[in-house]
Amino acid sequence: MDALRDPPRRERFIPPCLGATGRHSPARDPSRDHSASRLSEPKQGIWSRVGSRTRSALTVGLRSLSPPLAGGYYEELEELLVAADLGPAMAATLVAGVRSRSPRKREEAIDALVAVAAGVMSKKPRELNLAGNPACILFYGVNGAGKTTTAGKVAFRLREQGRKPLIVAADTYRAAGIEQMVAWAERAAVPHFDGSSGADPASVVFDGLQMARKRGHDVVIADTAGRLQTQRNLLEELGKIGRVASKALDDEHYESLLVLDAVLGLTSLVQAREFNKAIPITGLVLAKLDSTAKGGAAIAIEAELDVPVKLVGVGEAIEDLAPFDPAAFIRAIFH
Structure with a gap:
């Protein structure tokens, strides 16, 4: 060479x-698996700081949407997710996942959104x-x-x-x-x-x-x-x-x-x-x-x-x- x-x-x-x-x-330390x-690990509160700009756009929007049982809720949710740069395909996937859980209240819908989003992330x-x-x-x-x-x-x-x-x-x-x-x-x-x-x-x-x-x-x-x-x-x-x-x-x-x-x-x-x-x-x-x-x-x-x-x-x-x-x-x- x-x-x-x-x-x-x-x-x-x-x-x-x-x-x-x-x-x-x-x-x-040779006893540790390297x-x-x-x-x-990140400093306490780092994720709140890191997500602050994205959250400021999302959380205000999520809490201003119509209740999940009202007509048009899922269309509004999809538009909000697209605006947050998740893209049309991922927004549609997340909305379908939330809809399948049949939330009745806004907080239930947000909890469902968190669970569905976590489920699509890589497991590697x-x-x-x-x-x-x-x-x-x-x-x-x-x-x-x-x-x-x-x-x-x-x-x-x-x-x-x-x-x-x-x-x-x-x-x-x-x-x-x-x-x-x-x-x-x-x-x-x-x-x-x-x-x-x-x-x-x-x-x-x-x-x-x-x-x-x-x-x-x-x-x-x-x-x-x-x-x-x-x-x-x-x-x-x-x-x-x-x-x-x-x-x-x-x-x-x-x-x-x-x-x-x-x-x-x-x-x-x-x-x-x-x-x-x-x-x-x-x-x-x-x-x-x-x-x-x-x-x-x-x-x-x-x-x-x-x-x-x-x-x-x-x-x-x-x-x-x-x-x-x-x-x-x-x-x-x-x-």
């Missing part, structure tokens, strides 16, 4: 035992799959979705848990992209391996995985270049990155995470469909979920693709990342 080492990489390492404050991070990770595991030696998390998505920020936040959380992550900056199309990832790596106090501008990103990921194995890193976090779902050549390149990563991992499974900008709402479903054709998606990240009134789109995306949202970005600070709790999220936006 010597050909994969041209052009040369730039390697810069931060002492992996030091945290952002200069203190030693906690030692990894094959899956929930990162850390939401924990990060961190099995493998090393484990690998590959981030991708359109430009500006929040991939690099999310990669830095995940690296920070994993280091805080006592893991030894390595960030691989594989956005080789833009020097600024590499510099941004390096800045997040240094902010998270995590070592990084960055490819030269113009290098083959699949080769950078391969070499990063090989180096991580040699140096004892147990998780590789790979950040890739932004690409539109309409750019077929770049989607094919992403598929190649996935295949090369799988080969470097001896065909072990890795996390393949599509980062979506939650502000775009149901538009993200179009992106997810196309990315899923290029590379199997194992999970979704909803970035900027605290800044949108279109959070309902998460329900439609999960239901169609059967791919779970695993992480949500809820602010700009390095700590502002949380595992996704579908039940808490649904309650937050409908109640």
